[in-house]
Amino acid sequence: MLGSILADFEKFLGIKATPGSGSYSGYFHLKISDREEAWVKDCNPGVLFRTILAPISSKPSMENFYIYLMKANFLGQGTGGGIISLDPNEKFLTLSLHIPYEVNYRQVRDRFEDFLNYVDFLREEIKTFEAGQH
Numbered sequence: 001m002l003g004s005i006l007a008d009f010e011k012f013l014g015i016k017a018t019p020g021s022g023s024y025s026g027y028f029h030l031k032i033s034d035r036e037e038a039w040v041k042d043c044n045p046g047v048l049f050r051t052i053l054a055p056i057s058s059k060p061s062m063e064n065f066y067i068y069l070m071k072a073n074f075l076g077q078g079t080g081g082g083i084i085s086l087d088p089n090e091k092f093l094t095l096s097l098h099i100p101y102e103v104n105y106r107q108v109r110d111r112f113e114d115f116l117n118y119v120d121f122l123r124e125e126i127k128t129f130e131a132g133q134h
Helices: 002-013 060-076 105-130
Strands: 017-019 028-031 037-042 047-055 083-086 092-099
Touching (some): 002 037, 037 105, 092 105
Antiparallel strands (some): 017 028, 028 037
């Protein structure tokens, strides 16, 4: 299933998938733009999308931000059904979206677009918190 969806991503969106490595072994890397990338994995049925939001910040003022992220994670209401977590090396915040059922290209494309919109929103929120403006 994922193979045909990735072929359609390349055909219709110009996004080429390449096999991931290291922590992302088993995933396919999607380079969307110069500043945007994601990984996708076949869950059979369904798919899992993952991307890096930002490096972990150790600023003391970020405590409120981590509380904000926990609230966003609650029932997926601030993440579009995704989950904010740490990468396996605990150096980056990540956003993951699991679609646990078989989907067609259009459904995946629509959910992936929503996923990327949440990524953009959360990255802006991170910048705002780091600047102390929240």
